[in-house]
Amino acid sequence: MSLFKRLFGRGADAPRTEEEAHEEEQKVEQSLDKSRKGFFRQVVQLFQTDEPVTEELWEELEEALIQGDVGVETTLYLVNRTKDRCNRHGVKKAHEARDMLKTEMMNVLQEQAERPPVQARPYVILVVGVNGAGKTTLIAKLSQRYKRMGKQVLIAAGDTFRAAASEQLEIWAERAGVPIISRGQGADAGAVVYDSVSRALETGADVLIIDTAGRLHAKFNLMEELKKLRNVIRKRLADAPHEVLLVIDATTGQNGVLQAKTFLKAVDVTDVAITKMDGTGKGGIAFAISQDIERPIRYLGTGEKIDDLALFDPETFVDALFMEK
Numbered sequence: 448m449s450l451f452k453r454l455f456g457r458g459a460d461a462p463r464t465e466e467e468a469h470e471e472e473q474k475v476e477q478s479l480d481k482s483r484k485g486f487f488r489q490v491v492q493l494f495q496t497d498e499p500v501t502e503e504l505w506e507e508l509e510e511a512l513i514q515g516d517v518g519v520e521t522t523l524y525l526v527n528r529t530k531d532r533c534n535r536h537g538v539k540k541a542h543e544a545r546d547m548l549k550t551e552m553m554n555v556l557q558e559q560a561e562r563p564p565v566q567a568r569p570y571v572i573l574v575v576g577v578n579g580a581g582k583t584t585l586i587a588k589l590s591q592r593y594k595r596m597g598k599q600v601l602i603a604a605g606d607t608f609r610a611a612a613s614e615q616l617e618i619w620a621e622r623a624g625v626p627i628i629s630r631g632q633g634a635d636a637g638a639v640v641y642d643s644v645s646r647a648l649e650t651g652a653d654v655l656i657i658d659t660a661g662r663l664h665a666k667f668n669l670m671e672e673l674k675k676l677r678n679v680i681r682k683r684l685a686d687a688p689h690e691v692l693l694v695i696d697a698t699t700g701q702n703g704v705l706q707a708k709t710f711l712k713a714v715d716v717t718d719v720a721i722t723k724m725d726g727t728g729k730g731g732i733a734f735a736i737s738q739d740i741e742r743p744i745r746y747l748g749t750g751e752k753i754d755d756l757a758l759f760d761p762e763t764f765v766d767a768l769f770m771e772k
């Protein structure tokens with residue numbers, strides 16, 4: 448199936464033409480340059496040969512995957528599933544095992560079934576994640592993306608804690624050409640959020656994207672604040688937020704995944720965005736995230752610029768890792 452067909456209907460910001468889908472594929476491929484040169488080079492080499500499949504091959508695969516931030520548990524799971532698949536299919540040579548591995552890698556990423564797109568207006572997205580994960584940048588990217596798809600977007604500067612956070616988002620809003628509700632540092636985040644939902648309702652906005660803090664003053668609990676914000680949204684719009692997007696920085700490795708897990712319990716995370724894939728040689732983190740966070744990966748951040756964003760597609764991702772370039 449073509450990438451376009453796979454992405455078609457995946458929500459209001461999915462590519463609408465073959466060309467757009469192809470551009471997106473290229474972004475994913477480029478963002479995995481470092482991983483292909485990094486941890487994945489060895490994996491590809493292991494499965495290029497005519498050599499018989501041996502226990503040693505599996506051990507070396509294990510080592511390479513763990514090096515690539517796939518995580519011990521996910522690595523063992525993946526290797527065992529690949530071994531089983533090879534046995535079932537009577538695979539004897541390393542290069543034949545390659546397709547078995549590819550299939551199981553895709554399966555890991557596909558285990559978290561995609562949510563069917565939710566129809567709502569305004570469609571409210573609450574963006575959460577630890578500080579520096581790339582939330583604000585992602586919001587800029589999403590704003591531009593939805594706007595390009597003909598949607599009327601509003602953004603809310605719900606991070607009122609960090610100095611200059613609102614200004615940073617204001618600059619992005621201007622660049623993307625979308626309106627913003629912002630009251631600057633020190634304002635009550637709940638009030639900003641409440642106002643933004645009201646404004647979205649009044650103006651008939653299609654999409655409202657809400658930024659949140661990644662860190663608060665020691666005397667405030669971030670998770671409690673986020674719950675509060677979610678409740679404020681619900682007061683104004685009972686079925687919102689329609690998407691709670693957890694942003695995870697690919698360069699932070701296993702520790703980043705562990706930190707991200709704390710958000711799962713506090714707010715009902717629906718989807719994950721992995722940022723800075725271009726900045727790591729250990730893109731195996733995507734597999735660990737899929738297994739540990741147990742939410743579909745919806746987006747991939749592929750660079751610092753406003754259009755460095757792709758919808759995450761398991762097949763494209765795995766193909767790009769195996770690509771010879």
Ligand SMILES: Nc1nc2c(ncn2[C@@H]2O[C@H](COP(=O)(O)OP(=O)(O)OP(=O)(O)O)[C@@H](O)[C@H]2O)c(=O)[nH]1
Pocket residue numbers: 576577578579580581582583584585606609612660661662722723724725726747748749750751755
């Ligand atoms: N290379 C690369 N850099 C990124 C990407 N996404 C974000 N960044 C960079 O990561 C840094 C932090 O991004 P922000 O968007 O400010 O992160 P944040 O989560 O809003 O941070 P706080 O507001 O402090 O909680 C910035 O320097 C971004 O340019 C990406 O996909 N690739």
Ligand SMILES: [Mg+2]
Pocket residue numbers: 582583584606612658659
């Ligand atoms: Mg921010």
